[in-house]
Amino acid sequence: MASQNLRQPTIGVTPDEYQNLSKQFTPKPTVVKNTVRAFFIGGLICAIGQVMINLMVMGGMALTQAQTVATAVLIFLGTLLTGLGVYDEIARFGGAGAFIPVTGFANSIVSPALEFKREGYVAGVGSRLFMVAGPVLVYGISTSILVGLIYYLLLIF
Amino acid sequence: MPPVILASYTVVGPKEGQGPLGTTFDEVWTDNIHGEKSWERAESKLLETAMQGALKQSGLNPEHVDYMLAGDLLNQIISSNFSARTMALPYIGLYGACSTMALSMAVGSMLIDGQFARNVLVGVSSHHETAERQYRLPTEQGMQRPMSAQWTVTGAGSLVLGQSGAGPRITAATIGRVLDYGEKDTANMGAAMAPAVTDTLVNHFNDLNRKPQDYDLIASGDLGMVGLALSQELLKRSGITSGPEFTDCGVLIYDKNQDVHAGASGCACSAVVFAGNIMQRLKAGELKRVLLVGSGALHSPTSQQQGESIPGIGHAVVIEA
Structure with missing residues (x-):
């Protein structure tokens, strides 16, 4: 039988006090470790791209062409490593260093494609393909237009 | 006498099997998909396996079980509903998020103690990948988890509760x-x-x-x-x-x-x-x-x-x- 004492007490802190308490007990992000790792993984990916560009330029390709080809190769590598289930492990270690380069962009497109293939090509892959990259594209392109406009106006005056 | 736990059964994924409690589980899968065509199917399979395992261990026939109580984390508790389709027992789906095991044990005990049931089968499941794709991001998406984040267990646990018999x-x-x-x-x-x-x-x-x-x-x-x-x-x-x-x-x-x-x-x-x-x-x-x-x-x-x-x-x- 339910006793008379039931539901009388409650925990003795207010939500505000609890928010402070919760902050104290929650481990801080490991910023220094993450930054160092991101620097090396991001740097490594960029260095691979640069080595490819240099080799292609040495082989007689025009610089802008070599840059395009190197980007395409990095996108391919990002896609391949995502498909092999390796890229998320690299990103777990490298964080933003793996997320920001073009390989990370490839990963953000390929991972939903893999994940939602089971929901079909329309409702799954088609509608979810840009679930991670979509906001980046929308605000990236919008910002670039805005900055371009400001630049244009600055040139006039 | 208070309701008794007649049998228990657990199935987990490989990561849980490699953990410190690895030897205490009845079954450890070698991978999280187990030959199923989707993570969701794998989760239903986990729950079915656990419930059938517990039922078998109790020595009871399905007709001796008056209710099946189950829950999970997926939208509309599909893992439980689909398992209930296989088990074909009178079914009450429960949702208490991760508290569902304790909730189903409490409700199952009330059913027995109130003499609405002789035996009740309870069980819950969760699956790392189904939870990730529903609550967070695609499983292959590269990212870093915050230090306060927790890892969703892949597995299912089931108990048979009864009016009488030996057990806790x-x-x-x-x-x-x-x-x-x-x-x-x-x-x-x-x-x-x-x-x-x-x-x-x-x-x-x-x-x-x-x-x-x-x-x-x-x-x-x-x-x-x-x-x-x-x-x-x-x-x-x-x-x-x-x-x-x-x-x-x-x-x-x-x-x-x-x-x-x-x-x-x-x-x-x-x-x-x-x-x-x-x-x-x-x-x-x-x-x-x-x-x-x-x-x-x-x-x-x-x-x-x-x-x-x-x-x-x-x-x-x-x-x-």
């Missing part, structure tokens, strides 16, 4: 109330659930005139390291001193070097730790009286996106050898 008995239950102290970070669910769990514990101790030391083990469901520390602190502030007997299933199931950060979560977390390790220790006489407090975070991806805070709940059941 469920002697009391305290149903929790939903408390929300404003935590919004879904990567810190332990902090969101700690107030509700503590509230249930305080109410439980007051209701039964007991203290933590009256239990050999108090195991919260999946508070994780952050939530457990917070709950211990809140208990202390409520004037209740708890010692090493108060621990958390989410802290026990993985090893530190398994890179899970603040511990485990998911319905299966408390289910497989209770139906595996804790049941074995109860039967061996190592534990006499256990308090299992299931902890649940009652948010959804929609409520999270709309900026709502995370309501928490805790349900407590007492199990005595």
